[in-house]
Amino acid sequence: MKPAPERHLVEARLTFDAFFAADYRAVVGLAAVLCGDRAVAEELAQEAFVAAFRRWETVGTYDDPGGWVRRVVANMATSVWRSRLREASALARLRSRQQPAAELSAVDSDFWAGVRRLPRRQTQCVALHYLEDRPVDEIAAVLGIASSTVRVHLHQGRIALARMLGEREEDDHDGR
């Protein structure tokens, strides 16, 4: 029989594995709409999951460990990581030519391109709102900011998007 500490590790590992398998695609999706590139998004998502794993004793006890990972991804994707990994985008395009793989062309749409042109916090709030269909309170929890702040960012983001896309903004979205 394995000693208790190892059993504990195995159990923790299985829990993390399940969490990883369940949330991987969604986190890649969030990273993709934030950075606009599938390969870079996968790198960001993987880095975020590794960060979660290294703190799994703590993160694993959270009500929403996925929220923690999303915060890490959101911050990475809209920070210096974006510029640092820009070259990896070119690499990813090269790789996609050599090794056909599932692309995320949908993140290249005008809508997501517009989202990425928003200021950092607006980008994060709008992406979490539209991609993950999260209510304001959840977005606030994920990003660690006040709900009122999220409402402001969402409102301003929608206005800016409406101008960029030539569409009209719609009222009363933020109260969910």
Next chain:
Amino acid sequence: MTVDERGHAARAAVLEELETISVPSATSVLRRVRARRQVRRLVLVGVVTAVVMPVVVLERSNHRVDVNVSGTSPFRDLPKGSVVSGGWASIPKGAAGLSGTTDLSTIASTGTAVIVGGAGLWRSTDGLHWSSVAPDALSQPVTAIGAHGPDIIALTGTEGRAATMQVLRSSDDGKSWSVSTTSDFGTPAPSMGRPGVTSLLWSDAAQEWVAGGGASEGNAGVWVSTDGRSWHSVLPANHAGSADVVPDGFGGFIAWWADQVWTSPDGGRTWTPDAPSELPPHTTLNAMAPGGVLAAGVDTTYSTPTTPLLRSADHGKTWIEDARTTLGLTIVRGFSHDSGIWAAEGHLSSDDRPSAWISTDSVNWTALPSSLKPSGKGDLSLSVTIGTTTVFLSEESRVDRFFAASAPSAGLDHTTACPSSVPRRLVDGAVPDSGDPLPPLAYAVTNRTTIEQQLATAEPELRRTYPRATRIEVGPGFGAAWTGTNGRGSSIVLVDDYALVVHLPDTSACPRPPRLYDQWHGTPVFYVIDR
């Protein structure tokens, strides 16, 4: 259409495409991220190179100050500031001629000299005193060095968006170097540290250089070259991030990455498709020793503080944890095996301090004394043996000392060391492996239809080869290749489809993989030479 409607449509499109993404295993992601961080370090080394190189040139050997070490120290004329304990020494890099705070990446031995590369290039003939041999034209970090007699080749990493890598060549045992460039490794992807060659070996079988590492398109890469100047890729596309290459002891090579292994029995020309290794649960490969018979695993949870030592008898396809052998609470980063001495290096997981071990049988290890370890954290990942001195270095600039072990003074008799692998010789060739410090332990048997005839022909040679053998048996093997003892006075060699067992009266305790000998023991023996 409203912004919301556009947003919902955009969401639906993304979600639909996300379904097409395959979800990797958490294990592979952990390994991949770890490897990415390692290759990014190489890029950082490049930046350091440009700053440090002029200083390095000025420091050539100027810090060498010899001191006498009293007592029973096996080391003479150690650089100033060295500390000795038993058969081990801790030596300041700066005083030894290595720039004290320089990043190092790779090491190789010609047999008469050791070359270390990184943010510069250094040479030593004793492993204790170094001098810079970096040519003025070197402008990139050296990431791989390979030696073939006095001929040495070193490859650099790419620098920024430079489209070329530098190729350094020496034909005088590393004393002088010429520099050329090549773009054959692919379009640079500096943000991923690609292309990045980390292994460089000479293939006697193919008469070519073999380089392994990470290709620019993100996959593992193996390239070959006859002259070091022009290279072409030989490893098929795969899903690994990089490939480290070790000789298999038969003239071929094993490339590995995490839990994947490729083999090239023809000396690097062709490679098997990538295939997962069979490993203990939650374990991937962290370091593989030359010969492909010994490896260090790593717990993929990154939490278990011990490194399982693994043994393989089938060119890395299957690895079995050797419960008899432990290096304590350690993470092993690398192995070497020269002149009959096994070396392992890494750090203690208990306090992140560097550690190193030497052994003559890869079972019983002697560790770097605690009193010689620096107080700070760090990792050792480079080792080489020249003469009877094994040198351990860190890739990290924060570790400003390196370590040396003298096998005899550390209590090890390397003259009775176990061979790293089975020499590949046909029975009908009956040519002893004269390069091994021991009498050859095996002849590969490759043709069942003529086996007995071959053995009859080879019997006189076998008797001469094993003058002390009390019995030599040949029986069916397991498609494996390995040599060692059963711990009861017999050497067993499993070669391809046949096994050759040499019973010796007092064979040293060479390692054996669990199970294999026991599987073989008792199976019908179809050829016996009794004394």
